[in-house]
Amino acid sequence: MTKNSSDPFGTLSIGNVVTTGTILYRSNLKRYLQVSLRATAWVVAIFAAAIGLMLIGGVLFSLTQSWLPVVIPLVVVWFGLSLYLSAKSLTDRAVICRLAYQELIDAPETVDAATRQLLPRTWAFLRLSLLLGLYLSLLVIVGYILFAIAIGLMVALLMSVAQLSPDNGVFVVFIILLSVVFFVLLVALIVRFYAAWFVAELPLAVEPITSANFSIRRSRQLSNNVIGKLVLIITVAFLITIPLSSIGSTPSFIGQLMSVSSTDSAKVVGGVLTIVGFFVSLAIELLIMPFWQIIKAIVYFDLRNRQEGNDLII
Numbered sequence: 001m002t003k004n005s006s007d008p009f010g011t012l013s014i015g016n017v018v019t020t021g022t023i024l025y026r027s028n029l030k031r032y033l034q035v036s037l038r039a040t041a042w043v044v045a046i047f048a049a050a051i052g053l054m055l056i057g058g059v060l061f062s063l064t065q066s067w068l069p070v071v072i073p074l075v076v077v078w079f080g081l082s083l084y085l086s087a088k089s090l091t092d093r094a095v096i097c098r099l100a101y102q103e104l105i106d107a108p109e110t111v112d113a114a115t116r117q118l119l120p121r122t123w124a125f126l127r128l129s130l131l132l133g134l135y136l137s138l139l140v141i142v143g144y145i146l147f148a149i150a151i152g153l154m155v156a157l158l159m160s161v162a163q164l165s166p167d168n169g170v171f172v173v174f175i176i177l178l179s180v181v182f183f184v185l186l187v188a189l190i191v192r193f194y195a196a197w198f199v200a201e202l203p204l205a206v207e208p209i210t211s212a213n214f215s216i217r218r219s220r221q222l223s224n225n226v227i228g229k230l231v232l233i234i235t236v237a238f239l240i241t242i243p244l245s246s247i248g249s250t251p252s253f254i255g256q257l258m259s260v261s262s263t264d265s266a267k268v269v270g271g272v273l274t275i276v277g278f279f280v281s282l283a284i285e286l287l288i289m290p291f292w293q294i295i296k297a298i299v300y301f302d303l304r305n306r307q308e309g310n311d312l313i314i
């Protein structure tokens with residue numbers, strides 16, 4: 001690291017972040033994949049628990065001939081298990097962030113040491129994820145409401161002022177174009193807020209805090225002056241990983257289309273493709289997830305150094 005007073009935001013570039021992330025991933029591939037496998041296994045366990053509880057529910061129903069006393073306890077058990085398993089998975093994701101950050105500050109940790117540090121914060125990571133999910137959901141809901149109101153007002157304006165009918169070609173084209181513009185603005189707004197919360201895991205993973213709310217505020221504070229660059233970094237990282245993600249989603253998509261076919265053989269093939277796609281998606285997520293966590297660690301490292309008057313030089 002070195003001082004850089006002439007361009008305090010110059011080093012947070014797409015090239016530097018992606019290059020550093022690739023180097024870190026390659027040099028620590030075994031450790032990151034070990035933790036990623038563990039994090040993915042917790043997610044698989046949620047689905048396995050659902051299947052197991054459904055089988056138990058079927059057996060209990062055959063004995064009691066009543067769904068109500070069977071379903072409610074099993075749903076409560078599954079909900080509790082899902083929260084616990086999700087918290088474990090989120091903690092392991094944060095372990096990868098911590099491992100990458102410790103590499104960047106030249107204080108590497110073992111997987112076991114990083115895990116021991118973060119285990120007491122397991123439920124804090126769950127609270128953090130739930131809060132971010134709530135904030136983004138509210139943002140999407142409010143955005144769609146405003147989107148619908150804006151379109152409705154424009155429709156009313158065109159019909160009352162311009163005297164255009166819904167069957168008019170100009171009317172239809174204008175509304176379609178306006179809808180596209182509003183939708184792009186909505187997506188841009190969501191991505192902008194997501195960028196502000198992009199490194200929210202890191203304060204909880206590496207700083208001496210245990211508050212999910214403080215971690216979110218810390219992320220916004222660090223990201224405040226470089227939101228535009230963070231949006232670009234997130235966009236490029238997404239474009240890099242989307243080809244791999246599509247490999248897993250394609251068989252599932254084809255399988256779902258075939259499952260609605262009228263022929264039994266197509267339904268069987270569709271079901272097989274859906275299952276294959278699910279497992280392929282899991283394998284690809286196992287590979288992609290460390291890359292995203294490393295990117296977050298690099299951005300957080302640079303943002304902290306930026307506050308202290310230093311920059312990351314690759």
